[in-house]
Amino acid sequence: MSDTVLTHPLVEGEVRPGCKKVDPIVVADGVTRTFGGLTAVDVEHVEIPRGSITALIGPNGAGKTTFFNLLTGFDKPNSGQWSFEGHSLARVPAYRVARRGMVRTFQLTKSLGRLSVLQNMLLGATKQPGENIFTALVRPLWRKREESITEKAEELLERFKLDAKRDDYAASLSGGQRKLLEMARALMSDPVLVMLDEPMAGVNPALTQSLLGHIKQLKAEGMSVLFVEHDMHMVRHISDWVIVMAEGKVVAEGPPDTVMSDPAVIDAYLGAHHDTDLGDMTGTNPVVEARETAAAHAAEREGDR
Amino acid sequence: MDWGQILGTAAGELVSPVTAAYALAAIGIGVHFGYAGLLNFGQAGFMAIGAYAFAIPTLLLDAPFPLALLSALIASVLFAFVLGIPTLRLRADYLAIVTIASAEIVRFTVSTTDLSDVTGGASGLSGFNGTFVALNPFPDGTYGFGPWTYSENQLWVRVFGWALVILAALLVFLLMRSPWGRVVKGIREDEDAVRSLGKNVYAYKMQALVLGGVFGSLAGVIFVLPRAVQPSNYGTTLTFFIWTMLLLGGAATIFGPIIGAMIFATLLTLSDSILRGAIEAGFITFISTTQAGQIRFMIIGAVLMLLVVFRPQGIFGNKKELSFNV
Numbered sequence: 053m054s055d056t057v058l059t060h061p062l063v064e065g066e067v068r069p070g071c072k073k074v075d076p077i078v079v080a081d082g083v084t085r086t087f088g089g090l091t092a093v094d095v096e097h098v099e100i101p102r103g104s105i106t107a108l109i110g111p112n113g114a115g116k117t118t119f120f121n122l123l124t125g126f127d128k129p130n131s132g133q134w135s136f137e138g139h140s141l142a143r144v145p146a147y148r149v150a151r152r153g154m155v156r157t158f159q160l161t162k163s164l165g166r167l168s169v170l171q172n173m174l175l176g177a178t179k180q181p182g183e184n185i186f187t188a189l190v191r192p193l194w195r196k197r198e199e200s201i202t203e204k205a206e207e208l209l210e211r212f213k214l215d216a217k218r219d220d221y222a223a224s225l226s227g228g229q230r231k232l233l234e235m236a237r238a239l240m241s242d243p244v245l246v247m248l249d250e251p252m253a254g255v256n257p258a259l260t261q262s263l264l265g266h267i268k269q270l271k272a273e274g275m276s277v278l279f280v281e282h283d284m285h286m287v288r289h290i291s292d293w294v295i296v297m298a299e300g301k302v303v304a305e306g307p308p309d310t311v312m313s314d315p316a317v318i319d320a321y322l323g324a325h326h327d328t329d330l331g332d333m334t335g336t337n338p339v340v341e342a343r344e345t346a347a348a349h350a351a352e353r354e355g356d357r
Numbered sequence: 358m359d360w361g362q363i364l365g366t367a368a369g370e371l372v373s374p375v376t377a378a379y380a381l382a383a384i385g386i387g388v389h390f391g392y393a394g395l396l397n398f399g400q401a402g403f404m405a406i407g408a409y410a411f412a413i414p415t416l417l418l419d420a421p422f423p424l425a426l427l428s429a430l431i432a433s434v435l436f437a438f439v440l441g442i443p444t445l446r447l448r449a450d451y452l453a454i455v456t457i458a459s460a461e462i463v464r465f466t467v468s469t470t471d472l473s474d475v476t477g478g479a480s481g482l483s484g485f486n487g488t489f490v491a492l493n494p495f496p497d498g499t500y501g502f503g504p505w506t507y508s509e510n511q512l513w514v515r516v517f518g519w520a521l522v523i524l525a526a527l528l529v530f531l532l533m534r535s536p537w538g539r540v541v542k543g544i545r546e547d548e549d550a551v552r553s554l555g556k557n558v559y560a561y562k563m564q565a566l567v568l569g570g571v572f573g574s575l576a577g578v579i580f581v582l583p584r585a586v587q588p589s590n591y592g593t594t595l596t597f598f599i600w601t602m603l604l605l606g607g608a609a610t611i612f613g614p615i616i617g618a619m620i621f622a623t624l625l626t627l628s629d630s631i632l633r634g635a636i637e638a639g640f641i642t643f644i645s646t647t648q649a650g651q652i653r654f655m656i657i658g659a660v661l662m663l664l665v666v667f668r669p670q671g672i673f674g675n676k677k678e679l680s681f682n683v
């Protein structure tokens with residue numbers, strides 16, 4: 053198996069962890085993050101392809117979300133460099149990362165509860181001059197932009213089937229609707245790369261289908277998507293490329309159908325000793341056995357007296 | 358008991374310069390807490406900064422009124438920066454601790470005897486209202502009717518104070534209906550979400566802190582215009598009075614802080630004069646008039662508890678908005 057060289061149209065050369073992409077949108081090098089003695093993220097080299105849907109998978113505690121936070125500027129790494137569309141993003145504050153076109157959502161949905169759904173959407177828009185404290189005072193300076201972003205927000209709300217909720221407080225939405233709102237809000241800024249942190253977590257199966265459809269739609273519109281997910285079936289359905297993390301490292305990469313048979317992935321998910329025989333549970337158990345012999349010896353001594 | 362006099366004093370309190378100062382300071386923490394979610398427990402500090410930065414240049418440098426007012430504004434902006442730069446990157450609770458401490462630092466600093474040449478020490482400053490009175494556009498005479506009868510100078514300070522309150526309310530209204538207000542309200546709900554949408558959260562929080570602080574500082578100026586600067590006035594009690602007024606009226610509203618201040622100030626005077634009147638007339642025998650001054654705070658405290666239980670959103674607040682307390 054090791055002598056056959058795997059290739060893929062997205063990849064330049066051989067497919068292996070940290071391989072070079074034909075057209076990468078994000079390139080990260082030597083990114084590490086430690087919490088006390090624990091190394092949460094230690095990524096040597098990874099490239100995220102442009103114009104496709106990339107899934108970042110791995111068991112709990114693999115460092116996926118931490119890596120996400122580092123890339124988007126929500127956390128500071130101990131070391132490392134990464135670039136987005138050729139511009140370095142290391143140590144750039146989160147809000148500037150978002151302005152460059154790399155917009156994220158959160159694992160625990162962050163809808164702005166006491167703002168209406170429409171206001172949540174409008175907050176996602178960029179280049180609104182009225183967000184400056186001085187121009188804010190003069191309505192004619194920002195009214196035009198407000199009208200155009202309201203129109204755009206209404207289109208997006210219709211697409212995400214939230215148009216009926218337009219004037220409701222975001223806090224009154226259900227968990228799934230909040231996920232939809234968060235995704236729609238991220239699209240207000242016309243991002244280049246959409247980063248979704250567990251978009252399907254805690255969402256019912258019917259809504260999952262519609263979320264999958266929306267993610268595919270993003271790709272159709274020319275955006276790149278990077279998302280974190282646990283469920284392998286979801287990943288298989290929509291992703292073009294899968295990056296597998298375990299213990300902070302990138303352990304495997306590849307198209308979804310082949311990456312699942314990669315021994316490194318199976319080890320990461322099921323543990324390295326998953327195929328070792330741990331013994332028959334109905335058979336001998338050393339602890340029980342020892343206890344039984346001890347009891348037998350005690351009984352013998354009792355009989356001797 | 359002279360009910361006419363009791364009600365007259367209370368009605369006069371409704372539009373007194375002190376009430377205007379309370380209202381303006383309450384609008385300030387309304388911007389901080391109600392809209393931006395910043396916990397400022399040091400509004401009395403901002404008021405003290407405003408009062409001293411206005412009085413000191415007037416007395417020591419003979420500064421004209423507009424210049425002294427400008428000095429109060431600049432001092433409060435600097436004070437807001439000093440508070441905000443280290444704390445606004447941290448969680449909201451840190452700002453609360455820092456503001457309450459720095460307000461006390463301001464109060465103790467101005468009362469030290471070493472600075473009494475400048476700040477007047479514990480006895481404070483007086484005799485600085487000449488420049489303000491000189492600008493009085495009203496000719497000599499008496500104005501108004503009933504409990505609202507004023508001399509030209511009393512009228513001038515009221516008109517000036519309430520004009521500032523109205524201007525501040527208008528400014529807050531214009532800002533909060535704008536996209537700037539939307540970002541600030543978003544920050545109140547969830548900073549990280551707003552950050553992920555490309556807004557410089559730190560800068561917005563600083564702007565809100567400065568704006569509310571400037572209102573506090575102007576409130577400090579109005580507070581001292583008809584009297585002297587007394588350092589003991591700027592204790593934590595003042596801050597919590599202002600918080601009470603804000604919550605009474607409704608935190609994230611335009612008129613809430615103004616109406617809250619009016620009701621609170623009137624209630625404070627009314628309960629005091631009713632108790633005193635009742636004691637002097639012999640209806641109440643078990644307390645003295647000095648105790649009455651303290652007892653009214655107990656009564657007001659109980660009323661406020663009832664308010665928080667039965668109408669937590671305040672008078673003008675939106676019940677629906679408050680019911681989502683995630």
